[in-house]
Amino acid sequence: MKLHWSPRSPFVRKVNIVLEECGLTDAVERVRSVAVFAAPPNPEILKDNPLGKIPALITEDGRKLFDSRVICEYLITRADRDDLLPDNPDARIKHLRWQALGDGLTDILLLWRTERGRGDHADPVILAAFETKTRAALAMLEKESAELAQTGFGLGHISVVCALGQLDFRYADCGWKPALPGLAVWYAEVSQRPSVAATAIVDDGDGPAGAADATPSFTYGTTS
Ligand SMILES: N[C@@H](CCC(=O)N[C@@H](CS)C(=O)NCC(=O)O)C(=O)O
Structure with a gap:
């Protein structure tokens, strides 16, 4: 399999966690592909995903799979790991x-x-x-943190971990952890899981300069 990837993409990280969980990490050849929303699409990605986004996975039999949801479900089914996405409807x-x-x-x-x-x-x-929706999503996750902790690890947890990892990567000083203690405890615990620890976001410096990083961020503890 071939994977268009970047070490700093939260959606690629979802796939990386599933690959680790399924013991398939070494079955993938990685192609470092730069994908930027506000720039001309990368022609190498477009050949495999007309939406120009990563992750995109090319299977051994030539299927071009996107996006992360489809790729994760494909890998989970292939590895027979239905604990990660149970058949039980609820x-x-x-x-x-x-x-x-x-x-x-x-x-x-x-x-x-x-x-x-x-x-x-x-x-x-x-x-x-964006700030209002971010606060609302985090507030919902805080309310559901006990249920996250009590439910067997799976695709839902993987997506939430990747979102919180992105928050820490780009908004490191926003201070969400003291404000959302239940979610912070769950996140600290799940971050110890080998598949999650092994796939932490890495900034390899490839890609556009972060103009956004020079502008003020938000602080979770305050209102806008
Ligand atoms: N819904 C897609 C989102 C993928 C996505 O937005 N990937 C980003 C990188 S993290 C990207 O390729 N951005 C470039 C673009 O939007 O053109 C998925 O789950 O894979």
Whole structure:
């Protein structure tokens, strides 16, 4: 299998965690592919994913799979690891819902950074909406932190971990952990899991300069 990847992509990290869980990490040839939302699409990625996004996986029999949700389900089925995405309808919906919440939060964090990177041209209404949605998603996860802890590890947890990892990567000083203690305890515990620890985001410096990183971030403990 061939994987378009980046060591700093939270959506690629979902796939990396599943690969680790399934013992398939060495079955993949990695191609370092730069994907930037606010830039011309990478032609090498477009050949395999017309949406220009990573992750994209090419299987041994030539199937071009995207996005992370499809790739993760493919790998889980291939490895017969239905504990990660149970067949039982209630358990399955629980994981798919957490996946939607985690992936949705990650999408917002990526788009928010892109908008912040526009400096004086950033739209304050859009910035405020991203902040409101981020706070609401984190508040929901705090409410559900006991259920996250009590439910067998699976795809839903993987998406939430990757969203929180992205928050720590790009908004390291936002101070969410003291404000959301249940979620912080669950996150600290799940971060010890070998598949999660082995796949931490790494900034390899490849890609566009982070104009957004020079502009003010947000602080979880305050209101906007
Ligand atoms: N829904 C997609 C999202 C993938 C995504 O947004 N990937 C980012 C990198 S983390 C990307 O490729 N961005 C480039 C773009 O949006 O054009 C998935 O789950 O794979």
